[in-house]
Amino acid sequence: MRTRYLVALCTLGLTGGLSGPVFAASDVLTYDGNGDGTITRAEFQALQKDSFKALDTDGNDFVTVAEVQALPASDGRNVTGKRLLARDGNGDGMVSEAEFLSQAPGFDRADRNNDGVLAGNELARVNKFLAKGSF
Numbered sequence: 001m002r003t004r005y006l007v008a009l010c011t012l013g014l015t016g017g018l019s020g021p022v023f024a025a026s027d028v029l030t031y032d033g034n035g036d037g038t039i040t041r042a043e044f045q046a047l048q049k050d051s052f053k054a055l056d057t058d059g060n061d062f063v064t065v066a067e068v069q070a071l072p073a074s075d076g077r078n079v080t081g082k083r084l085l086a087r088d089g090n091g092d093g094m095v096s097e098a099e100f101l102s103q104a105p106g107f108d109r110a111d112r113n114n115d116g117v118l119a120g121n122e123l124a125r126v127n128k129f130l131a132k133g134s135f
Contacts, residue, residue, distance in 0.1 A: 027127045028118065039118040044107045052100045060096035 009053045023044045028039055031047045039047075056064045057070070064120070065081035110118050110126060 028123055037119065040124065041107050044110075045101070047094065047099055048106070049097070052097045056097075062096055062098065064094050114128065 015110045027042050028047070029037070031039055031043045033043050033046070052063065055068060057067045063084060065084055068084050069081055076095055084095055085093075087099050089102070107118070112125075
């Protein structure tokens, strides 16, 4: 279930735009390491790293289009693969964790008031998207 949640965040653009269900937790606050009810950039980056690990199904430290398309609810339109390849900075057909994280503007997109944390309506927006499961 966690996998569905992570890819949902990717789809939302919070982690940079992949689609296909992969991760489902009850909410983003799963990553609230200090328990303050907000998500900091560092906590969000932990979510992004877990997202990459969930997508890297063969554990070789790279994500390929084939891995993403093999996800249980891949949309079959190759949207997922195209979005993944957009992160392939060196053009080798695979996305490393560094490439994945360097092109993941999700925190900035989610932090609507630019205060450096995700809280309140920002978290509610993310959780609402995840509840829809509209990948």
